[in-house]
Amino acid sequence: MSMAKRKIRDAAAQVDVSDAVLARFLGYHLKRAQTVLMGDMNGAIAPLGLRMITFSALAMVVANAGLRQSQLADALAVERPNLVVILDDLEERGLITRDRVPSDRRAYALRPTPAGRTLFDEATAAVAAHEARMLAGVSAADRAAALRVLAAIRHGAGGA
Amino acid sequence: MSMAKRKIRDAAAQVDVSDAVLARFLGYHLKRAQTVLMGDMNGAIAPLGLRMITFSALAMVVANAGLRQSQLADALAVERPNLVVILDDLEERGLITRDRVPSDRRAYALRPTPAGRTLFDEATAAVAAHEARMLAGVSAADRAAALRVLAAIRHGAGGA
């Protein structure tokens, strides 16, 4: 009986922790994976002076030269006020320009500078390499399936 | 020529925005899907007075009665200071108890109350129903594949 008591006290002192309850939910894995991937990616492009959000903004400007800030905010799902400081950073570093649109002088057309294009190329290579490394053990079929699932989540939320 | 000029001005005024550059990266889809899913799930359990993080903590306490705060913090990947306020909330609402561990009076053993178990059951049903709805159009094989990919990301980051 003192043996049984001992066991109870040990159990109280230290418990084997299982996350099996939460592991049933994809949302749990999604959040954890997102946190890890985001942190890792930020570390990969930090030497270039970029974070994921600034890289994303730069990438969109490179691929869609001339777009407006409001369009970019919509495309990145970022609020307009929060985009301002991101673009301030890119502009101050000479990676993009903000040009007044002649036909609508309220708006700015965003365009990459040559330096912006160069940095974008470097950052893209870094991000691609890092993502390839993190998904090294994953089959192409699984990656494609994961993309389908993520797209369903992203677009299917409205039906909730 | 005025026609060409017109075209250029229109192009400057409005550009078709494509995210094809970013869409190559799984991390982009991961972040967007995570934001949508998290917001949706929070909305689903808000009527129960829970957020995803408080639900996760409650679920872990229900499934691992007697565990310590530091163990829970590790399991949820939450910093110890940030867990305190989460547990304060659950304790004040009578969903869990913090009991001194006799063999180590520095530590607290966390246990669910009957009310906590009941709310956990309700919240679990709500979360499961919502996740099922969001993944309604996704095959079981794709879900399994997505889980494998997310697990690889979560555990493979150290190799970066």
Next chain:
DNA sequence: TATTGTTATACTCTATAACTATA
């Protein structure tokens, strides 16, 4: 009136240092 970009602000989330009481 409505819209673009901006400023100010607030709220959440996350991260770190330092304290207390125990060990």
Next chain:
DNA sequence: TATAGTTATAGAGTATAACAATA
């Protein structure tokens, strides 16, 4: 000396209201 929980605080990330310039 080290550890469990706590406090205070600071930094990201995200959200809304309101303003000036322009439509």
